[in-house]
Amino acid sequence: MSETTTEISVEALRRGDRAEFARMVEAYSGPIHRLALKMLAHPQDAEDVLQNTFLKALQHIRGFEGRSSLSTWLYRIAANEALMLIRRQRPETPLADLGPDADDNEDFAPANLSDWCCLPEQELLTSESRARLDQAIRRLPEKLRIVFLLRDIEGLSIAETGQTLDLSETAVKTRLLRARLRLRDDLGAYYGERLGERKK
Amino acid sequence: MSEHDHSQCRSLLASLSDYVDGTLGDELCADIERHVSECRDCRVVVDTLRKTIYLYHETAAENASVPEVVRERLYRALNLEDYLA
Numbered sequence: 001m002s003e004t005t006t007e008i009s010v011e012a013l014r015r016g017d018r019a020e021f022a023r024m025v026e027a028y029s030g031p032i033h034r035l036a037l038k039m040l041a042h043p044q045d046a047e048d049v050l051q052n053t054f055l056k057a058l059q060h061i062r063g064f065e066g067r068s069s070l071s072t073w074l075y076r077i078a079a080n081e082a083l084m085l086i087r088r089q090r091p092e093t094p095l096a097d098l099g100p101d102a103d104d105n106e107d108f109a110p111a112n113l114s115d116w117c118c119l120p121e122q123e124l125l126t127s128e129s130r131a132r133l134d135q136a137i138r139r140l141p142e143k144l145r146i147v148f149l150l151r152d153i154e155g156l157s158i159a160e161t162g163q164t165l166d167l168s169e170t171a172v173k174t175r176l177l178r179a180r181l182r183l184r185d186d187l188g189a190y191y192g193e194r195l196g197e198r199k200k
Numbered sequence: 201m202s203e204h205d206h207s208q209c210r211s212l213l214a215s216l217s218d219y220v221d222g223t224l225g226d227e228l229c230a231d232i233e234r235h236v237s238e239c240r241d242c243r244v245v246v247d248t249l250r251k252t253i254y255l256y257h258e259t260a261a262e263n264a265s266v267p268e269v270v271r272e273r274l275y276r277a278l279n280l281e282d283y284l285a
């Protein structure tokens with residue numbers, strides 16, 4: 001999200017200025033809602049994350065020290081809320097799978113080699129394809145999904161993504177690469193089929 | 201296809217994200233470009249990876265606003281309904 005939205009005063013927020021808080025909600029609810037929608041399968045869950053993010057922000061704004069930007073701080077709360085919700089809904093996931101280094105030895109060799117680049121833009125972005133793009137994101141393991149969303153959808157830098165998720169830049173880069181390669185494979189399977197149909 | 205060292209394909213993979221983001225050093229870029237010019241598989245991977253990221257960037261801008269009903273419920277939950285314009 002862009003920090004160029006008429007500068008929100010952290011000082012006013014910390015004083016408990018309601019109008020300023022409302023301005024912050026107005027400026028950042030769009031990106032936070034988008035992140036939650038793409039992170040979670042159900043719109044109701046996304047709405048819960050949206051509300052909880054700003055409720056928590058309201059509770060903790062006095063302690064916000066401004067070491068990170070306001071947007072990074074909000075993304076951090078939202079990312080935690082979304083990840084907690086996912087884990088609560090899937091309590092059977094073994095703890096080992098959630099550890100920071102799980103599947104670090106995973107092989108991510110690209111599998112799909114269809115050359116779908118040449119498909120025309122209007123075919124790459126039909127409403128069906130758009131739904132397929134979102135579906136591919138939801139198929140990513142959540143650790144990869146959140147990194148991809150923050151970096152490639154929300155446009156955070158590698159460093160900001162690391163701050164948001166308490167990850168080193170190296171870890172962010174590794175996860176980002178894996179996420180992108182998986183998405184490429186997934187889309188390759190889909191667009192490869194479209195390509196096959198055209199050639200018939 | 202010309203002969204080349206396929207063991208390079210795997211080592212190239214690790215630099216691919218930086219390469220498509222334009223943040224890879226000149227030397228490694230040149231290595232990738234040399235390899236890709238000789239290796240059809242890697243060329244496809246690089247091209248489609250770039251396209252994948254491009255498509256997501258394109259769609260990112262489109263879902264930026266909160267539906268009105270969701271926005272209203274949010275403002276109520278925060279006791280900010282007096283700021284609902």
Ligand SMILES: [Zn+2]
Binds near residue numbers: 242
């Ligand atoms: Zn190769």
